[in-house]
Amino acid sequence: VRLETVMDCIADAVLFAAPDGRIVMKNRAAAELWPDRPLPAEDLRVCHTPSRWQEMLSKLRNPGAHEHHPVIPIGDRFFEATYGRVCRNGGTSFGAVMVARDVTERLRAQAMQAQRERMATIGKLAAALAHEINNPLGTIQLYSQHLLKRATGDGAEHLGTILRNADVCKRIVRD
Numbered sequence: 802v803r804l805e806t807v808m809d810c811i812a813d814a815v816l817f818a819a820p821d822g823r824i825v826m827k828n829r830a831a832a833e834l835w836p837d838r839p840l841p842a843e844d845l846r847v848c849h850t851p852s853r854w855q856e857m858l859s860k861l862r863n864p865g866a867h868e869h870h871p872v873i874p875i876g877d878r879f880f881e882a883t884y885g886r887v888c889r890n891g892g893t894s895f896g897a898v899m900v901a902r903d904v905t906e907r908l909r910a911q912a913m914q915a916q917r918e919r920m921a922t923i924g925k926l927a928a929a930l931a932h933e934i935n936n937p938l939g940t941i942q943l944y945s946q947h948l949l950k951r952a953t954g955d956g957a958e959h960l961g962t963i964l965r966n967a968d969v970c971k972r973i974v975r976d
Contacts, residue, residue: 814901834875878905931974941967
C-alpha cells in the first residue's frame, strides 16, 4: 500500500509490466492516460502497433539496463517513454518499470526555437542580400544623375528612366 501511495504522487505515468506484457501496477497518472483500460486485463498493446508488440515483449523478457523509446503521441499530447529492467536477487527478469513523461510543451518550445532560428537566419540573409543589391544600385543612381545633368533629348529621357527604376529597386530592397 505504501508503494502505491508513493507511485500515485509521481506526476509522470509509471507502469510496472510483467515479462508477458501484462501491466501489474500503474500509478494515477498512467490510469488517467488510458482511463478506458482497467486492470487486470490491460497490457502494453495500448502503447504499440501490432508489429512492435512482439519486439516489445522480447525486450520486456530481456531488457537492457535502460531503454529509450521514441516519443509517442497519446491524444494531443506527446510522451517520452523509458523503461528499465527489474530483476530478482538471482538476476532473472521480473519485468520492467516504464515511465512516460509528458514532453508536449518541451517539443513545442523546441519547435518555436527552431522557427525563431530559421527566421533569424532568413533575416540575416535578407540584410546581406539587400546590402549587396544596394551597392550597385547606388552606383547606377550616382552615374545616372551625373550624366543626366549633361544629357539632352532622348539621352536625358533614357537616363531619367534608368534613375526612376533604380529608385524603385532601392525602395523595394529597403521595404
